[in-house]
Amino acid sequence: MIKVRGAVTEKLDLPLATLSALPRKEIKADFHCVAGWSATDLVWEGVLFETFYRTHLEPVLRPGTTITHIACRALDGYEGVFTIDDILADDVLIAFNLDGRPLDSDHGAPVRLVSPRQYGYFSVKHLSGVALLTAAPPITEGPVLRSHPRGRVWEEERHGLLPGRVVRPFYRSLIRPIRYLSSRGSRPRA
Numbered sequence: 001m002i003k004v005r006g007a008v009t010e011k012l013d014l015p016l017a018t019l020s021a022l023p024r025k026e027i028k029a030d031f032h033c034v035a036g037w038s039a040t041d042l043v044w045e046g047v048l049f050e051t052f053y054r055t056h057l058e059p060v061l062r063p064g065t066t067i068t069h070i071a072c073r074a075l076d077g078y079e080g081v082f083t084i085d086d087i088l089a090d091d092v093l094i095a096f097n098l099d100g101r102p103l104d105s106d107h108g109a110p111v112r113l114v115s116p117r118q119y120g121y122f123s124v125k126h127l128s129g130v131a132l133l134t135a136a137p138p139i140t141e142g143p144v145l146r147s148h149p150r151g152r153v154w155e156e157e158r159h160g161l162l163p164g165r166v167v168r169p170f171y172r173s174l175i176r177p178i179r180y181l182s183s184r185g186s187r188p189r190a
C-alpha cells in the first residue's frame, strides 16, 4: 500500500497492484552510500517515479498548488525528501526487482525508491507513502544534509565543510577496490 498525503484533494491509499500495472523500466546503475561504499552495475526494474506522478499524483493535486518537494516514507519510519526536479529525473525508479529477482527484505521489499544520481540515503527502502509538499520542510538532521539537501553524487555533496573537489579523488579511488571486494561476496552494506 502506498499512502498519498500532502497537497492533495483526497488522501489515497493505493494498493501495490496499482503500481505494478504501470509500464516497467529497467535501469543499470551504480549505487553510492554517503559513508563511502559503492555497489556497481546494479540492474533495477520497476516503474519510473515520473510515470507514477503523472498518472496517480498529478490528477489529485490540490488546484492552484505548486509542488516543490516530495517526502517519501518507509515502513520502518525512514524518510527521504526530494526536490520535485530530482525525483522526476528520468532514472528515478520505484523498484520491484534487483538483478532479476524480487527485492528481499534487506534491500527494500516490497518496493523501494532508487535514485542513482543521489547518495544511497535517498533510495528509500520499503516505500509506504509519499507526501506532496509546497515548500521545503525544515531539515532536522545534521550539518551534511543542511548544507547539501540534494545529496548529489557527482557533485560529491557528502561533507558539511570539505568541498566536493577536495574529497572527490579519495572517494572515486575507493570504487574499484570495493567492486573487487563485493565480487568476492563481501559487499559492504551500511
Ligand SMILES: Nc1nc2c(c(=O)[nH]1)N[C@H]1C(S)=C(S)[C@@H](COP(=O)(O)O)O[C@H]1N2
Binding pocket: 032, 033, 034, 074, 075, 076, 078, 106, 107, 108, 119, 120, 121, 122, 123, 124, 125, 126, 189, 190
Ligand atoms: N527504509 C529505509 N530505507 C533506507 C535506509 C533505511 O535505513 N531505511 N537506509 C538508506 C541508506 S543510508 C542506504 S546507503 C541505502 C542502503 O541500501 P541497501 O541496504 O539496499 O544496501 O538504503 C537507504 N534507504
Ligand SMILES: [Mo]
Binding pocket: 033, 034, 035, 120, 121, 190
Ligand atoms: Mo548510506
